[in-house]
Structure formats: structure tokens, C-alpha cells
Amino acid sequence: MLRYVRSACINFLFVHKYICIECGVYHSKWSGKCACGAWNSVIEESKKCIKLYNLDQEAQKDDRIPSGMNEVDRVLGGGFVKGSVVLIAGEPGVGKSTLLMQLASLHNGSSNVLYASAEESFEQLALRAKRVGVNNNRIKIGIGSQVDEIITSCRSANASMMIVDSIQTVFSKQVESFPGSVNQIRGAALEFISYAKSSGVITVIVGHVTKDGNVAGPKLLEHMVDTVIYFEGELKNDFRILRCLKNRFGSTNEVGIFEMKSKGLIEVKNPSSVFFDNSHKRASGSCTFVGIEGTRPMLMEIQALVAKSFMAIPRRSVVGWDVQRLSMMLAILSSRINLDLSGYEVYLNVVGGLRIYESAADLAVIMALISAHSGIIIPSKVAVFGEIGLSGEVRNVTKFEERVSEAANIGMMKIVTPSCCKKDIKWDINIHSVEHVCALGGLFANISENAIP
Structure with a gap:
């Protein structure tokens, strides 16, 4: 009995960082073999606990923020959700950047929008904005490719919506790999998702597609985000279709139809006509x-x-x-x-x-x-x-x-x-x-x- 009391006192005095998953004995430092005879069973113990909920608690209702385009709201299930991460993919030249520039202009009138581009210069974005008739001081253009700098800029701009163009061209310092690699895409997306969930900022990420028409990068990227939208259309044709393939906040059975004009994308109200x-x-x-x-x-x-x-x-x-x-x-x-x-x-x-x-x-x-x-x-x-x-x-x-x-x-x-x-x-x-x-x-x-x- 005295031996067990002494062991309990020793365990109490130690800073318990490691525990054996086989017998439950605490260790003050890592050891390859536990006293119970198990090898590689000593792991570092986590000090934090995730927040727990009961099913009888009333869940907070997701407030929809209209995008300003009825066709986009139809695809999203009623509008953007705070803290949601939306992945928009499409072929080069189909009109992804044009659509996002228009959405940035139509976003909530009292909020700023950060448009972070790692592919184009400010002059290119300004010319596109002028072509589609966007002249809004609430849109903050950021040119950069480092994830932490983009997130810091979004925080300093007090933006409620962040657009990242594109996930294949940004990189995280936490990942030792070149931009566009599988590890970089996964690591960068994880940082953006973490920031969106903690801050409530709507995050829209642009993704490239492969020759087969799928999102470039790991398939895990589509599982990480809340909504996956494909922007489809023949480059020689004026019509574009916004098709939702995944939506955690709504149905995936909706599409939005647009027509590309010289002034940007125009919603098609009656497709049959x-x-x-x-x-x-x-x-x-x-x-x-x-x-x-x-x-x-x-x-x-x-x-x-x-x-x-x-x-x-x-x-x-x-x-x-x-x-x-x-x-x-x-x-x-x-x-x-x-x-x-x-x-x-x-x-x-x-x-x-x-x-x-x-x-x-x-x-x-x-x-x-x-x-x-x-x-x-x-x-x-x-x-x-x-x-x-x-x-x-x-x-x-x-x-x-x-x-x-x-x-x-x-x-x-x-x-x-x-x-x-x-x-x-x-x-x-x-x-x-x-x-x-x-x-x-x-x-x-x-x-x-x-x-x-």
C-alpha cells in the first residue's frame, strides 16, 4: 500500500508530459521501453481538451450573407456562411477571376474585401476591374504569395471576405516544399481554413484544374473545404455554368448560369429561352x-x-x-x-x-x-x-x-x-x-x- 501511495505522490510531483498507452503509467521524459515491457508505447500527453457539446444544446443558426448574384446564391444554398471556405475551380480563361471581382464588388456594403493575388499584378487586376465596371474602395488588392502575410493583411484590413487567387501559387513557411506541390497545397489550405473558422471571415479559394477537369493537387483539398464549385464553359462560347459538387451548408443539386459579356458575367434568368x-x-x-x-x-x-x-x-x-x-x-x-x-x-x-x-x-x-x-x-x-x-x-x-x-x-x-x-x-x-x-x-x-x- 505504501508503494502505491509513494508512486502516486511521485506522479503528482512530476510534470506529466508522457504516458504509456499500454499500462497508463506516467513518465517524466520519453523512454523507448516502459516498465511494463512495451516498446515505443510512451507518447506525449496532450494538455488541452477540445470543446465538448451536448446534442440537446441549441446550435447557432448560420446566417446567410447574400452574394449579390441570385445565381451564385442559388448554388450556395442562399448565400455565403460566415467562416466558410469555398473552393472555385475551372479551366484557365473561363472567367473565375472576373466572377470573383464582381462578387467582391457586390459583397456586404459595409465590409472590406481582401483580394489576394499571387498570379497577377495590381495593374492587371485594375484593368479587369475597370473592364467589368468595378470601382469600389472597399476592395483591398494584395499582391503576395506567403500565406502568413496574406492572413495578416486580411486581419489588418478588417476584411469580412478574403479571396485567394490561387491556392496553387501561394506557399506556407511551415512546409518545406515548393509552391504547387501536394504538401504545400495541403498546408496552405489548412492555414486558410483555420483562420476562416477562428475569425469568421468568408474565404474563397481559386483552384486550377488538371487535363481531366479535376481540381489540381491532392483530392484531400476538396474534403477540407466546405464547398466545392466548378466553373464550366467552352472558351469559344459565351455561356458559363457554376456547378456545385459539395456543399456542407446546402444542396448540391443547383447550378448557376451566366453569359460572358464585355462588361463581365451576366446572370441568365431563363435558360430555356x-x-x-x-x-x-x-x-x-x-x-x-x-x-x-x-x-x-x-x-x-x-x-x-x-x-x-x-x-x-x-x-x-x-x-x-x-x-x-x-x-x-x-x-x-x-x-x-x-x-x-x-x-x-x-x-x-x-x-x-x-x-x-x-x-x-x-x-x-x-x-x-x-x-x-x-x-x-x-x-x-x-x-x-x-x-x-x-x-x-x-x-x-x-x-x-x-x-x-x-x-x-x-x-x-x-x-x-x-x-x-x-x-x-x-x-x-x-x-x-x-x-x-x-x-x-x-x-x-x-x-x-x-x-x-
């Missing part, structure tokens, strides 16, 4: 698809071209859709309705620079291919949507009612849908249900006989 042009004369191979971008429906035009090929392996070219999905549609046409296009070159394009990710475009693609091969023109007042299985059946898709309503509002006269149409709903449009791709022959005959303007 922009991406669906009904003014030109429709040719064979074109089909109107009712798609869903985020949670809102919009009409898009899909074009197909089928030409006789003299090569051993005919060419397959796709813009705006999955080339593997096209190969599957071609196989379904060959197997289910005996339309063999193996000796033809096939080109598929989504008009307007959009990219379709949903399988609901299967039926529109197949109808465009049949139209291109047969020469039968699908009238512009006919809209299509539906997923096609490998056996050729036309399957139901999500947001059926929203798609039909959007087609009716735009002025479509007929819509081709899967056979799951709800008979109890009175639609303001003529609905033609299709169960199998074998029924498309009769559908085309019906379209050609009834001249829909």
Missing part, C-alpha cells in the same frame, strides 16, 4: 430535349450527324455528352430495331456549349440519330425526354411534371415521354407515351403526317 432557339428552320438530326440542370428544367437542342464512312473504324465524336453512352445507344439501335450504323461516322453535339450528365437524354439522342439517318425532320415544337434500358425499354425519369410543364410554358405542341404519364393530370400539351424503341417508327410516321409548325 437562351439555349433553345426556335427561330431557325429545323433540319434532320435535331431534337429538342427537356433536361434538368440543378432543380430547374430547361430546353436544349441535341444535334446528330450520320455520314457514310470509308475508314476501317468509323469516327465517333461527341460534344456535351458521354461518348460511352453514345456507344450504348448505337448498340441498342443495332440490336433492337436493326438500325446498323457501324459503317457510318456519327457526330453528336449539344447546342450552346452545355454538357448533359443525366441519362434522361437517351431518348432524345436516339431520335436525333434516327432522324439524321432517315432524313425525317423532327419539328421544333416537339420535345423529348426519357431513359432507355439495354433491352430497349423507355424508362421513367425524375421530375416528370416539371419537364412537361416547362415544355408547355415554352410553347411546345407535343412531348414524347416514357409511358408512365399520369393520366389524372390535365396537361396543356399533347403527350405521346413510348414504351419501347420499337415504337419510334410509328412515332416518326405520326410526326411526318401531322405537320407541326
